[in-house]
Amino acid sequence: MLQAQVWGVAYEIPPEQEMSVTKQLNVREQRFNKRKSVTMYCPSGELLSHPVLVYVGSNEPELFLGDATLENMAEQIARSHGPSGANSEYLFQLARFMRAEVPQAHDDHLFQLEAAVKELLTKSSEDHPQIDCRHSE
Known part of the structure; x- marks a missing residue:
């Protein structure tokens, strides 16, 4: 089985800004047809206390x-x-x-x-x- 790691940055969004930020991200990431909640680990191996939202690309021919x-x-x-x-x-x-x-x-x-x-x-x-x-x- 293939195992891989994906590195990135997670930002904590204040609750009062969540709708606005999500709306902007949905525009920026509009070509990615899936939003997914995932577990994130810090480089130290520490598990973040809450899941993070990621946008996942598809394998549609025009994008992949x-x-x-x-x-x-x-x-x-x-x-x-x-x-x-x-x-x-x-x-x-x-x-x-x-x-x-x-x-x-x-x-x-x-x-x-x-x-x-x-x-x-x-x-x-x-x-x-x-x-x-x-x-x-």
Whole structure:
């Protein structure tokens, strides 16, 4: 059986803000069709006293590449944008978080994917440089 760990950050939301925050999250995470309450452990192994809400993606063809190569995943991430911005920026922030907050979690796949996306974006910007068309005097 496959066992994996998912790392992240949990935020405690004051009860008076719960509806507003949940509404905003439902917009931001609208492409994920499942909300799930899960148990969360701290890196120390300590169990949080209450469950946390996570949004889970589906394997619908428009959102899921399936058994794709690293190159295919990098291409998809490099060219995709969602309601919250560029998928590449999300990936880069995730990699920064993992390096800073969970250095003991050696996620080679994440860091290889980060490098592949950065390479694609660098190549793309070299192939299509931006031109400043503003008038200067």
